[in-house]
Amino acid sequence: MTVIAFTMALFCVSYVAGLFGALTGLGGGIVIVPVLVLLFKIDIRLAMGASLLSVMATSSGAALTFLKHHYTNVKVGMFLETGAIVGAIVGALLVKVVPVGLISIIFGLVLISSIWISLKHHRGHPSTKPSHPWAVRLGLDGHYYTDQHEHKSYNIYRVPLGLSLMTVAGGLSGLLGIGSGALKVLALDLAMGLPYKVSTSTSNFMIGMTASASMGVYLTSGYISPELAFPVMLGVLMGAFTGSRILVLANVKMLRMLFDTVVLLLAIQMIYKGITGAL
Amino acid sequence: MKKVSELDVGRVLLAGVLVSALIVLVGGILYLMQHGTNVYINPKFNHAVHVVTVQNFFEALYQLQAKAIILFGIIILMVTQLIRVMLTAWLFASHREYFFAWVSVNVFVMLIFCIVIAQPR
Numbered sequence: 001m002t003v004i005a006f007t008m009a010l011f012c013v014s015y016v017a018g019l020f021g022a023l024t025g026l027g028g029g030i031v032i033v034p035v036l037v038l039l040f041k042i043d044i045r046l047a048m049g050a051s052l053l054s055v056m057a058t059s060s061g062a063a064l065t066f067l068k069h070h071y072t073n074v075k076v077g078m079f080l081e082t083g084a085i086v087g088a089i090v091g092a093l094l095v096k097v098v099p100v101g102l103i104s105i106i107f108g109l110v111l112i113s114s115i116w117i118s119l120k121h122h123r124g125h126p127s128t129k130p131s132h133p134w135a136v137r138l139g140l141d142g143h144y145y146t147d148q149h150e151h152k153s154y155n156i157y158r159v160p161l162g163l164s165l166m167t168v169a170g171g172l173s174g175l176l177g178i179g180s181g182a183l184k185v186l187a188l189d190l191a192m193g194l195p196y197k198v199s200t201s202t203s204n205f206m207i208g209m210t211a212s213a214s215m216g217v218y219l220t221s222g223y224i225s226p227e228l229a230f231p232v233m234l235g236v237l238m239g240a241f242t243g244s245r246i247l248v249l250a251n252v253k254m255l256r257m258l259f260d261t262v263v264l265l266l267a268i269q270m271i272y273k274g275i276t277g278a279l
Numbered sequence: 280m281k282k283v284s285e286l287d288v289g290r291v292l293l294a295g296v297l298v299s300a301l302i303v304l305v306g307g308i309l310y311l312m313q314h315g316t317n318v319y320i321n322p323k324f325n326h327a328v329h330v331v332t333v334q335n336f337f338e339a340l341y342q343l344q345a346k347a348i349i350l351f352g353i354i355i356l357m358v359t360q361l362i363r364v365m366l367t368a369w370l371f372a373s374h375r376e377y378f379f380a381w382v383s384v385n386v387f388v389m390l391i392f393c394i395v396i397a398q399p400r
Contacts, residue, residue, distance in 0.1 A: 001318070001319045002315065002316055002317065002318060002319060003311065003314050003315050003316070003317045003318075003319045004311050004315035004316065006319040007307075007311060007315075040321075041321055042321060042322075043321075043322070043323065043324040045324050046322060046324060053353060053356075056356050056357075056360075057296050057299065057300065057356060060292040060293070060295060060296045060359065060360075061292070061293060061296045063288070063289045063292045063293070064286070064289030064290060064292065064293045065289075066289075067285045067286055067288065067289040068286065068289070070285075072285070074285060074288075074370075075376070075379050078367060078371075078379055078382050078383050078386060079379070079382055081386050082382060082385060082386060082389070085386060085389045085390065085393070086389070088393075089389075089392075089393050089396075138378065138379075139376075208292065208360055208363075209360055209363075209364065212356075212357050212360035212361075212390055212393075213389065213390055213393045214393075215353070215356075215357055216357070216393040216394040217393065219350070219353070219354075222324070224350070224353065225322050226306070226310070226345075226346040226347075226349035226350055226353075227310060227314075227322070227346065227349075228322065229349065229353070230303050230304075230306065230307035230310070230349050231307065233300070233303055234300060234303065234304060234307070237296070237300060
């Protein structure tokens with residue numbers, strides 16, 4: 001196969017990954033790594049580098065849309081980002097010492113949990129309990145407008161737990177080259193009680209910064225291969241853009257189920273390859 | 280002095296992504312023009328081959344090497360993140376939220392720190 005044919009194939013696959021990543025809410029990065037590793041036989045570290053780059057690009061590209069809706073809680077995002085960055089740099093430095101087989105196993109497990117988190121029904125949080133003392137002290141509580149232009153305010157709970165979970169999410173982001181959006185949402189939504197829309201958009205606000213922290217280590221450690229990274233970045237970015245458009249137009253329930261099943265199979269493969277040492 | 284809004288942060292990010300993607304695209308096309316018809320060989324991970332240092336990056340960029348142009352696009356994306364963190368700090372400061380301005384400055388310093396300690400010795 002020629003370089004140009006291979007690059008086009010990478011671009012097309014990345015486009016599909018970005019498209020479905022946006023439709024399912026899993027994100028393009030976490031999906032593209034197993035595809036690159038299992039289908040294209042690319043070294044997992046180089047696949048992670050390409051993924052991290054596409055994560056940075058897509059989250060930055062989507063931020064304006066989220067900010068326009070005023071869902072993003074910038075205070076919470078910045079505050080928790082301090083933990084996420086520390087996690088990210090530790091995670092990214094760990095790539096050097098953790099065996100690739102183990103990275104592959106962890107990847108598969110995180111992928112499965114991400115599917116589970118993204119499928120879970122998000123219940124509304126009753127804002128009756130008073131906020132965590134830190135949240136009160138810092139004035140983290142926020143408000144947003146629903147689609148019906150209804151004004152809703154929310155309290156924030158368990159700030160230390162949220163910060164710890166965010167540090168772990170940052171660590172996995174650095175270790176696996178993903179945005180770990182699902183874990184960030186878990187920390188914001190389940191632990192701290194932010195409304196789901198606020199959680200997803202605040203998570204998006206943070207992903208670019210976390211990824212940027214890891215990217216410094218990735219660049220200088222040789223995990224970024226420009227010739228692999230460019231079709232992946234452009235493909236995922238364009239796919240995610242298309243996906244966000246389709247999401248407004250169509251009900252994608254069937255498509256999601258099909259895609260989640262495929263991703264689940266990929267995750268199992270990643271774990272299997274990691275255990276058998278086939279990487 | 281004009282107050283920055285959250286939307287400006289979003290605009291900076293979007294602009295950064297578009298500029299970065301454009302540069303990466305130019306580098307990519309150049310790469311394909313130079314190497315497109317070669318037979319593809321899967322790059323084996325080799326620390327020594329892929330490692331980027333400040334010096335060899337600027338040399339390669341000066342020679343307009345395709346890979347260096349792609350890397351330049353990636354660095355634009357990282358610089359965009361730095362700008363947006365500073366902008367957020369300014370946003371907080373202009374709303375008299377000094378604690379969060381300080382938090383943002385800390386995030387900025389940590390991002391710089393990541394780049395510095397990552398330098399191969």
